[in-house]
Amino acid sequence: SVQKQSKTLHRMSHTFPVMAANEPKPLFFDSIDDLVGAIPSPIFLVFGNTGYLPMLKSFICNMRIFPPMVKHLAFMATDQETAQQLRRFLGADGGIYVMHADHYKGDHSFGSKMYKDMMTLRGMALIKALERAVALQKTIVWIEADMEYTQNLLEVKELYHDTDVSVFWDGLVWCGCFIRFSPTQHAVQFYRNVMARTDPNGLNDQEALNAVLGQGGESYTKLDPCLF
Secondary structure, three states: OHHHHHHHHHOEOOOOOOOOOOOOOOEEEOOHHHHHHHOOOOEEEEEEOHHHHHHHHHHHHHHOOOHHHHHHEEEEEOOHHHHHHHHHHHOOOOEEEEEOOHHHOOOOOOOOHHHHHHHHHHHHHHHHHHHHHHHHOOOEEEEOOOOOOOOOHHHOHHHHOOOOEEEEEOOOOEEEEEEEEOOOHHHHHHHHHHHHHOOOOOOOHHHHHHHHOOOOOOOEEEOOHHHO
């Protein structure tokens, strides 16, 4: 349930992977607020668990083609195993917040109840990040690891539009895989509306996004498909 997910978000794992003194140390944070506060804007926010690890590793390698982007990476990992693997790939760059949500660490079939529950947890964490970003006037880019990026996103004009959100149109639907959020209340409310329409027994987050986009007063622009 949403109440159960909320409690999960507030229980943090404070024991981070042990690192040798001579190893590079990416920044670990014990709250989403601290993560958003430390990473420079625009923040490329990525969610991951052990089921996503192959894609996450490939994504980090992809980002290293455009070195300035790496310092803007912020990961929300469900579990310590994922955090350990991310630490090895990130080196001293980016930041990691570890959730206390080990029951979501594995693969979950798309559309299953466990998958939808995980998307609810992820969405609530995103809302917390957006709320902090508004206070700090930072842009957040919700970015999926399963795409190949073809250019330095820090130079993409859509990241600096004055609309509340920029969303990717895949030719059939608005995609929840890449969303740029300006630091505005309308942007935060847009994703609150998405989560309000998400139901473990009904719409998933992708379907909910398509149902609410443009209905709550938020302004939006379409992302250039050549980004991917």
